[in-house]
Amino acid sequence: MSCRNVLITGCSSGIGLALAVRLAKDELKRFKVIATMRNLEKRKGLEEAAGEAMNKTLEIRELDVCSEESIKECVNSIPGRQVDVLVNNAGLGMIGPLETQSISSMKTLFDTNFFGQVRMIKEVLPDMKQRKCGHIVVMSSILGVQGLLFNDVYSASKFAVEGLCESLAVQAMKFNIKMSLIQPGPVTTEFEAKVYEDAAKIDLSGADEETAEIFQHIYIPYSEKIFTIGQRPEEVAEHTMKIITSNNPPFRHQTNRLYAPFIALKQADPSGNLPLDAFYRLTFRQKRIFNASLGLLRLLLRRKQKDVDS
Ligand SMILES: NC(=O)C1=CN([C@@H]2O[C@H](COP(=O)(O)OP(=O)(O)OC[C@H]3O[C@@H](n4cnc5c(N)ncnc54)[C@H](OP(=O)(O)O)[C@@H]3O)[C@@H](O)[C@H]2O)C=CC1
Numbered sequence: 169m170s171c172r173n174v175l176i177t178g179c180s181s182g183i184g185l186a187l188a189v190r191l192a193k194d195e196l197k198r199f200k201v202i203a204t205m206r207n208l209e210k211r212k213g214l215e216e217a218a219g220e221a222m223n224k225t226l227e228i229r230e231l232d233v234c235s236e237e238s239i240k241e242c243v244n245s246i247p248g249r250q251v252d253v254l255v256n257n258a259g260l261g262m263i264g265p266l267e268t269q270s271i272s273s274m275k276t277l278f279d280t281n282f283f284g285q286v287r288m289i290k291e292v293l294p295d296m297k298q299r300k301c302g303h304i305v306v307m308s309s310i311l312g313v314q315g316l317l318f319n320d321v322y323s324a325s326k327f328a329v330e331g332l333c334e335s336l337a338v339q340a341m342k343f344n345i346k347m348s349l350i351q352p353g354p355v356t357t358e359f360e361a362k363v364y365e366d367a368a369k370i371d372l373s374g375a376d377e378e379t380a381e382i383f384q385h386i387y388i389p390y391s392e393k394i395f396t397i398g399q400r401p402e403e404v405a406e407h408t409m410k411i412i413t414s415n416n417p418p419f420r421h422q423t424n425r426l427y428a429p430f431i432a433l434k435q436a437d438p439s440g441n442l443p444l445d446a447f448y449r450l451t452f453r454q455k456r457i458f459n460a461s462l463g464l465l466r467l468l469l470r471r472k473q474k475d476v477d478s
């Protein structure tokens with residue numbers, strides 16, 4: 169197979185950085201990685217992790233998914249504008265009570281997580297259609313399938329991405345273009361620190377006392393515990409690499425089997441009441457069940473790790 173150009177957005181940290189490095193260090197040298205970031209001053213981490221691959225199988229370019237001009241400039245700089253695989257990874261998180269969040273902060277989130285993806289796809293789709301070849305890989309989330317309290321707007325942005333891709337995928341198929349949505353659960357990246365940092369600045373006086381209490385004393389501690397068993401970005405990169413190298417890539421792929429039961433609840437009950445009840449109980453009624461489930465998840469994770477190591 170010839171070398172494929174892979175353009176990845178949001179490579180200054182986390183999943184984007186890990187994926188760029190993984191593809192660039194491919195033993196079979198199947199990829200030329202165009203690792204992009206909006207702020208080139210943050211390139212050091214990627215340069216160090218890429219090591220010898222730098223300027224051989226990996227090049228760093230500037231790209232802000234919120235600027236059409238920046239996207240065009242980057243894609244035009246690629247010989248023949250040839251993007252064989254687009255990985256739409258750049259994204260922001262946002263948590264908190266809806267009443268405390270400004271419409272302008274929600275628009276910023278959508279501008280990145282949804283319109284950023286749209287801008288990227290619009291830029292490469294006509295070329296891919298002409299070549300009758302290409303793969304669009306999109307970093308969605310389990311929250312693109314299942315909503316979660318205090319993640320209202322973030323989850324909505326990922327649902328929007330899922331709807332966009334599900335609609336486009338059939339047309340893409342006609343032009344031999346593949347589309348894949350990657351759905352990770354919690355991943356231990358800068359994402360986590362950034363959302364907690366932003367959450368600490370929320371003016372909770374914009375919400376009633378009970379809501380503020382639930383957010384601070386139930387959601388935040390639960391969420392922190394959940395992240396202690398989050399995936400590493402390298403694991404998500406490995407999953408994504410498998411999707412990219414697959415001859416017949418799936419349209420949707422969950423990277424963490426621990427979250428399959430939450431999605432199964434949704435699929436099991438079209439009325440939607442089953443997952444709502446389960447989340448309600450887990451959050452408000454069953455502190456002991458939540459902690460016990462977490463213990464079980466940890467055990468399963470340790471077993472899985474042992475299997476991988478042996
Ligand atoms: N971490 C998690 O738990 C999960 C994350 N995801 C998704 O994975 C993706 C990657 O997140 P993750 O690696 O965890 O988080 P990070 O915060 O580590 O990485 C996010 C990347 O997106 C970049 N970015 C933000 N805004 C823009 C923009 N306007 N233009 C270009 N790049 C931008 C950031 O750049 P900068 O450094 O300049 O801000 C950074 O490089 C996101 O789409 C996220 O929604 C999905 C499921 C779970």
Ligand SMILES: CC1=C(/C=C/C(C)=C/C=C/C(C)=C/C=O)C(C)(C)CCC1
Pocket residue numbers: 308309310311316352353354355387390391394447450451
């Ligand atoms: C609070 C809470 C939960 C927390 C889930 C979290 C915190 C998920 C985070 C997902 C992320 C960050 C996705 C990013 O795209 C559970 C386990 C569902 C159980 C019910 C209560």
